[in-house]
């Protein structure tokens with residue numbers, strides 16, 4: 001079986017040479033363990049942070065060892081009464097073709113007619129839960145709010161904007177890095193307005209898209225997006241700080257927003273969060289999100305790349321913005 005190892009800690013943008021696909025021995029499962037053949041694995045922005053040797057909420061990947069990440073696979077051998085051969089499971093031992101371990105580390109997921117199991121990595125998985133928790137619990141979005149989402153054509157952002165729509169936002173605005181993505185937001189996802197942040201200053205484009213300002217900002221990007229959003233937030237406005245992908249490959253600390261004085265005068269709240277602290281919301285999320293997906297009120301896109309040999313490329317392509325919706329590696 002094969003797995004992806006981190007060979008060197010990237011400085012700035014990672015390169016393919018920082019990784020290697022390595023042949024590994026596959027021992028049979030022990031008592032209480034299962035062997036899983038992975039079907040889909042997730043590549044996510046937070047993995048870039050784990051490649052650095054710094055303390056964070058997720059421990060750093062070790063050099064010359066397999067990297068970890070979300071994956072969905074099929075049980076091919078079970079020595080546990082809790083899982084049977086053929087069960088499809090979600091787990092955190094991705095970046096490899098096979099995973100083996102105690103059954104309790106693998107959670108069985110149900111098939112949904114007409115939907116790929118990869119949905120448990122995206123629209124019914126971690127990234128969509130992030131959108132749900134960030135928008136509703138962290139930013140406290142209310143009926144009638146004007147909501148701005150950055151990174152809006154990606155896995156988290158595309159769901160955040162659509163949840164805002166379903167939960168009664170008055171206006172939903174998004175930003176993304178290409179004209180095709182902007183068209184996707186307004187034509188297919190029901191955003192009221194969207195702009196390409198590469199074609200002009202965010203501050204000016206946001207002012208055009210939301211002339212009366214915004215009440216909620218869902219931040220996936222940081223940097224000048226965050227500064228522009230602070231400038232647009234109305235009195236009592238709230239921002240959920242979900243990520244800051246514009247600086248993940250920076251070698252110097254990015255400049256901070258220059259307008260933090262507005263937090264005082266406009267009584268703003270900016271709050272960061274990590275989705276894994278909010279797993280208690282999973283049942284509510286699945287109930288509500290499952291309904292929206294079933295009724296066709298929320299749609300989603302996946303960009304699928306085939307084969308473990310292309311997993312690193314898929315990860316790098318995602319950082320460059322080549323994905324629409326969730327980036328998935330199919331094994």
Ligand code: NDP
Nearest residue numbers: 045154155156176177220242243244245246273274275321
């Ligand atoms: P996406 O599917 O959104 O993929 C990443 C996207 O980031 C790319 O498609 C690209 O789109 C955009 N991007 C890359 N560089 C820049 C840049 N310099 N400026 C603006 N946009 C850029 O990834 P996810 O949905 O998985 O993650 C989105 C954000 O949410 C990330 O910041 C991530 O770290 C965060 N996150 C946080 C979690 C938490 O618990 N707090 C959990 C999960 C994700 P484009 O073409 O538009 O540039």
